[in-house]
Amino acid sequence: MTAFVLVNISLFAILGATALAITRMRALYEATMLTALFSLVTGSLFVLLDAVDVAFTEAAVGVGISTVLLLGVLSLTRSREAVTPRRRRLPAALVVLFAGGALGYAAQDLPPFGSATTPVRDHPVTETYLVQSQQDMGIPNTVTSVLASYRGLDTLGELVVVFTAGVTVLLLLGPLTRRNHPVKKDLVLADYRVLRVVSGVLMPFILLFALYVLFHGDYGAGGGFQAGVIFASGFVLYGLVFGLDRVQQVLPQAVLWVLIPLGLLLFMGLGVATVLLGGSFLDYDTLRPDDTAAGQRLGILLVETAIGLTVATVMTSVFFSFTGRGASR
Amino acid sequence: MIGSHYVYWLTFALMMIGLYVVISHGNLIKKLIGLSLFQVAVFLFYISLGKVDGGTAPIITEGTQTYSHPLPHVLILTAIVVGVATLAVGLALVVRLFESYGSLEEDEILRRDTTDRDGVAS
Numbered sequence: 010m011t012a013f014v015l016v017n018i019s020l021f022a023i024l025g026a027t028a029l030a031i032t033r034m035r036a037l038y039e040a041t042m043l044t045a046l047f048s049l050v051t052g053s054l055f056v057l058l059d060a061v062d063v064a065f066t067e068a069a070v071g072v073g074i075s076t077v078l079l080l081g082v083l084s085l086t087r088s089r090e091a092v093t094p095r096r097r098r099l100p101a102a103l104v105v106l107f108a109g110g111a112l113g114y115a116a117q118d119l120p121p122f123g124s125a126t127t128p129v130r131d132h133p134v135t136e137t138y139l140v141q142s143q144q145d146m147g148i149p150n151t152v153t154s155v156l157a158s159y160r161g162l163d164t165l166g167e168l169v170v171v172f173t174a175g176v177t178v179l180l181l182l183g184p185l186t187r188r189n190h191p192v193k194k195d196l197v198l199a200d201y202r203v204l205r206v207v208s209g210v211l212m213p214f215i216l217l218f219a220l221y222v223l224f225h226g227d228y229g230a231g232g233g234f235q236a237g238v239i240f241a242s243g244f245v246l247y248g249l250v251f252g253l254d255r256v257q258q259v260l261p262q263a264v265l266w267v268l269i270p271l272g273l274l275l276f277m278g279l280g281v282a283t284v285l286l287g288g289s290f291l292d293y294d295t296l297r298p299d300d301t302a303a304g305q306r307l308g309i310l311l312v313e314t315a316i317g318l319t320v321a322t323v324m325t326s327v328f329f330s331f332t333g334r335g336a337s338r
Numbered sequence: 339m340i341g342s343h344y345v346y347w348l349t350f351a352l353m354m355i356g357l358y359v360v361i362s363h364g365n366l367i368k369k370l371i372g373l374s375l376f377q378v379a380v381f382l383f384y385i386s387l388g389k390v391d392g393g394t395a396p397i398i399t400e401g402t403q404t405y406s407h408p409l410p411h412v413l414i415l416t417a418i419v420v421g422v423a424t425l426a427v428g429l430a431l432v433v434r435l436f437e438s439y440g441s442l443e444e445d446e447i448l449r450r451d452t453t454d455r456d457g458v459a460s
Contacts, residue, residue: 028375090365102358
């Protein structure tokens with residue numbers, strides 16, 4: 010227990026130091042790399058707090074995709090920040106002190122950390138998720154069963170947000186808004202043999218790993234969200250090394266535009282299908298009335314695939330939009 | 339008190355650092371970085387509420403009785419992916435602003451806006 014507390018506090022100390030360094034740093038490239046470090050350490054903390062699925066996602070998203078996006082934007086804009094004037098610092102410090110003080114005061118009413126009798130634990134739904142789920146669908150990873158079945162509607166909403174964000178980025182930076190500047194030849198990393206060979210060899214394994222994460226999400230950490238991000242990172246790596254033209258030969262923009270809504274439509278269509286079969290929205294029991302657990306597993310697999318499809322295509326097309334902007338400026 | 343609540347207070351400290359960056363810094367990319375620091379701290383707070391002493395990850399195995407609560411994990415897992423999607427929207431807006439104004443500093447952009455309205459060439 011004490012070792013646990015010690016490791017926790019030292020990880021938090023690293024996080025605090027990183028965050029303070031980020032606030033003081035005016036070079037944004039360095040700040041971006043420190044943000045990636047921050048995410049990585051947070052991922053370790055998530056593992057300590059038993060949230061392995063969350064740690065997986067944070068590692069894939071925070072360290073991978075969002076760092077690449079930030080670096081892409083820095084290459085399009087300016088990477089040096091102006092000095093923060095003193096007149097802006099004081100009000101901010103006051104607000105932060107006040108808000109932090111209020112939060113700290115309110116936290117006294119929270120149940121002790123790690124307590125087994127918190128309102129979260131005592132709610133009857135805990136029993137459903139941890140025990141009843143084994144009869145309902147027989148999937149060991151309860152995070153997957155809650156995500157895709159018990160709270161499937163929630164997840165559908167989140168997927169709609171991801172879809173909307175992807176469409177918004179396409180509208181802001183996509184081919185429709187592109188200026189007609191002469192395309193400048195950007196530095197292609199494929200001139201370096203090591204990078205070329207290694208990324209070429211890694212590519213199939215990354216995609217295979219993404220599929221493993223997708224289909225193994227029932228039994229261990231993983232699922233559609235993580236698989237989608239890893240799948241996208243394969244194409245991001247390929248695009249970074251070989252340039253945008255080469256990766257778009259493999260994955261044309263038109264294909265992406267068809268695939269982005271396809272995942273969402275699959276998810277919604279499954280919900281409509283269960284209604285037509287006589288159940289409620291996203292009630293997978295109706296898929297196999299003779300064996301409801303098998304029906305649940307089928308529904309969860311389809312939903313995870315739909316999530317993976319939309320997340321992967323949205324992330325890839327966001328990356329294409331940012332890098333395409335760079336090529337056209 | 340301190341021994342049982344320290345994780346909450348540490349997450350609040352991280353949250354406040356993120357909030358400070360968002361409020362005080364004028365650079366739009368730095369603001370977005372601060373926003374993601376704040377966001378990650380909120381995630382940590384949520385996850386810490388689901389943790390149980392002596393529990394393990396909520397993947398059911400033989401011989402384990404205590405599991406941490408899976409619901410916060412589900413909420414945060416999806417929130418992380420939504421977070422990067424919204425970050426992408428923010429960054430896209432930043433790129434368009436930079437193309438129109440040639441600056442990423444909030445003060446500079448606001449100044450250009452007001453001078454343009456008065457008809458003064460900037």
